[in-house]
Amino acid sequence: MSKNLSEVLFSEKNNVRETSSLIANSGSKKHQRQHQSTLDGQQSVGWYRLLKLLQWSWQGIDIIDCYEVLAKISASTNPRTDSNLLDTVIGFRSGNWSYEWSKKAMTYQKQANQYSQDGDTQQAQQHYYLASQLYSVASYPHLKGDENSIQAQTLAVTNYRQSFMHNRHALLKEIQVPFQGKQVTTFLHLPNDDVIHPVVIVSAGIDTLQCDFLPLFERYLKPAGIAMLTVDMPGVGFSNHLKLTQDTSLLHQAVLQHVADIPWVDQSRVALMGMRMGANALNRLAYVEPHRAKAVVSVGAAVASVFDDINRFKQLPVMTLDCLASRMQLQKSDASYLYQHCVPFSLIKQGLLGRKKVKTPCLSIGHSDDLMCSEQDLKLMARISYESEAKIIDKSPIFDSYLITLQYSAQWLAKHLQE
């Protein structure tokens, strides 16, 4: 890391807007003591953000690093937007969420540079990867207009690319997908470029970046010879300029159609895998493009009940509401107001879920106690076609359920992508 960038990155900025203040919300809401565990991680009293420790750990981040950063944020005496919420320190300086995570990320980036210079490619790859993941958390939850977040996002992507430049066992290709007069960057992860691979298009929740899912590829898809094409949801990352609308699958449809132009993958063997709102988009896509996708996996899909029942919707964590508002380019996230704009996301109301049938096999996975995706939703998704199935988990922690089932999902995908 050049001294220059370090200086630029860590110059104190106190005039930027603090993340939790970007979306207007009723003051009382931000204080709500919610103990609701969701698939997205535990909501903790005293924090604006959902602390996704298990997810971050799954991504490869050292949990001890997480605790050290959280301890620094907790202990800061700098002014906060809301003194009851630890992660709302104002300005890019000590105690601020983006600042502290970026600082930790930079230590890995520096080590990576050193390893790279020393010719230790394996360590360089690993350290660039870890830097990218820490920068991604620094950016989290990636709200539009969050200056600190945007800076961290850029570094997350740079380090992710660097990591692959040192990777001898997999390739990263950046695929520019033409969409609405612009190009949207997607990441194609390839086991190698010797042969043509089947491919899975992956999108997750609206609070994730596309660089957050490498273990899915490394552990499960690559060993099965499957490529992974990740797409940022509208309003996030490379799709930051796009607005999330009820036609959630618009961008993904363009990506799916573009697959025919990608030389390394087999356009006749394309599957879809989505989580949360990503599963909304990809489920919808399965209805809209019934002949292009060979299979679809939905994990904890936000497809119906959460948009059909205001009481469910109102229980969503404040951060999640802010994310929804941000992606939809709305200025406030008051639940009653936001709900009116989200009702059309229901694939039941759109006349698809439970109404229309296609031939694409669908695996829908979720937890019976999940706020975002009810048991009924899971069953409806499995009715899309005759070969479909619902995997409903009622034991084990809610969050874990989807990580526990990834291996199963990958095997299911591999089966459906066989020639």
Next chain:
Amino acid sequence: MSKNLSEVLFSEKNNVRETSSLIANSGSKKHQRQHQSTLDGQQSVGWYRLLKLLQWSWQGIDIIDCYEVLAKISASTNPRTDSNLLDTVIGFRSGNWSYEWSKKAMTYQKQANQYSQDGDTQQAQQHYYLASQLYSVASYPHLKGDENSIQAQTLAVTNYRQSFMHNRHALLKEIQVPFQGKQVTTFLHLPNDDVIHPVVIVSAGIDTLQCDFLPLFERYLKPAGIAMLTVDMPGVGFSNHLKLTQDTSLLHQAVLQHVADIPWVDQSRVALMGMRMGANALNRLAYVEPHRAKAVVSVGAAVASVFDDINRFKQLPVMTLDCLASRMQLQKSDASYLYQHCVPFSLIKQGLLGRKKVKTPCLSIGHSDDLMCSEQDLKLMARISYESEAKIIDKSPIFDSYLITLQYSAQWLAKHLQE
């Protein structure tokens, strides 16, 4: 790993008693749907054991490995002691807790052997360490008479030793402490043996092994030049033959007195650090041996309220009750019955906590919502001496609070152990 050991280890045994059936309990209790989050990790519906994913991740275990093992256990169709509890598959075979974790551990052990043969000491060290940690989870919660557990414990220790044989940056010495006519093995972790080090005696809960705390040493104590001496609680690990009684500090007192005979540490600079029941023992020790310990740190100490109030006690997870019964060599863990035996553990009832004063500074850390350790307990512990302090966390998840504060604890210890 020799083929022989592999065969011995993985021969199916269906006649051993399954862990959850070792301690008699009312059937209804095992089904109790408790959602109580404790400092010890989340209790999950459908599991007998507390799933301490964050703790295991902190120990260095790959969370993806955890999910893979839990998925295998979940999916098993072999008979269970209780069909509602996933981790109660009977016999040492596919789906059984100890079997699946041991299998994962063995893959690391084999890799470690290979690295060792190839002369890659760093990788060998790391892989032996990970094997030890996975074997420790295989043994968890280490109930007396659990045959599968005992086998896994032995392997945890063997691999822990092997890891240190490949460690160039720290030393492990096994210290035999004479106690009640026998020897109890404790582990002394040393930054080096060039100089004499101050030392911290560490004991944690009754569901942990002494090999579960290496990051505390590696990350926080070693950099401060402090040695760590770990002691298994009575009834667990190397102290398996001992009975936990109201005089909880008896064994630790013998250890503390024995420090004078250990050549690598400075007997005038000894501190104590305990968690849960370990903190009961070490707090008690601070009262009993006021001149030998320079400082004591208690984390989420089970010292009073949980033993003074049957309603608190009854809310403890079944697994925790079973552990208590096992350490006390009682045959059943029915809460009302067990409570009568646990009442004397209260250091208030023993006339110590809040009654007696000594000069030893005490740092007591905990969460205001913790079942095992109330805010009042924390305040009482801080009254042991004038230099003491209570650190009461009310934000952040309960469990995280103690990992978040380890760095602070270590700094506090280093300050008090200065010459």
